[in-house]
Amino acid sequence: MSDHHQPDNSSELVSPDAPQFQVLAKNPKRVEYAAAFTFFVSLVFFFGFGAAFWVNADNEILGGTLGAGFLFFGAAMVIWGKYLVPRGPFEEPRPQMETTREEHDELVADFVARGRVAFGRRYFLGAMLAASGAVFSVVALFPLIRSLGPLPKNTFYTTKWRKGSYISTIDGRRLKATDLEVGTLATVFPENDLGGALSQTVLIRVKASGDVVTMAGRESWGPEGFLAYSKVCTHAGCPVGLYEQTTKQLLCPCHQSLFEVEKGAIPIFGPAPRPLPQLPLYVDAEGYLRAQAGYDEPIGPGFWERGGTN
């Protein structure tokens, strides 16, 4: 018995000089017969499955024949794969891929010669190339810089509210203290910025008379039961316009921040991080509501250099 599987000389694809591969079977011919027999058994069971199906046999017979067919089919494949397929490791000599010294030198010389022709004698072109690249590098920044828009300067810190500004409706009507019922709210603006997004302010009458003191230092800011707060939410800038008069709370509809009106509009719920800035009010001799001054802090959401005063 031989340890080597002899290639089948009847195959036209296999040359007599083909290398001989080792297989695990000591007697490949005998193993081949065993695998063939196992295939045959599986074939019989598959045929039996077909016949059983044809005559509408019981499920047990159908399952049994099909299962046995696959079992023997698999066993034959295992026998074939394990004992009759050549086993590695397979090696093949590889030719030396290294470049010779001469080839290397030739390549370098060729490269240098071409470079001299392309660049070495083109000083003017080289200078123009560098100049174009430099100008383009600078100019490429322009769209970026322009797209930043104008500098905000101090617009983040101030609004159009000034000392003495009349409290006006969006259509320019000056409001008197007698114009609002207790528990009502109006959106108001300074006359020089009617409808202004940054100047919009909520005016609320929380009681019929007397000063409303929201915190120490603001004793005179809420005359005759009136309070005024920036309408720009300190979270993300939505207009805070929903007033619940029984709880005296302002609600921002965007993310449900709740502000305590009688306590300086401190946020008691939601993502707003700061109170709404309060506008100090007074009632003039003719009964008009007016601003004592502008806001004493930036209105709206935070920004990178937030701080300072109006």
Ligand code: FES
């Ligand atoms: S913008 Fe007011 S809670 Fe988000």
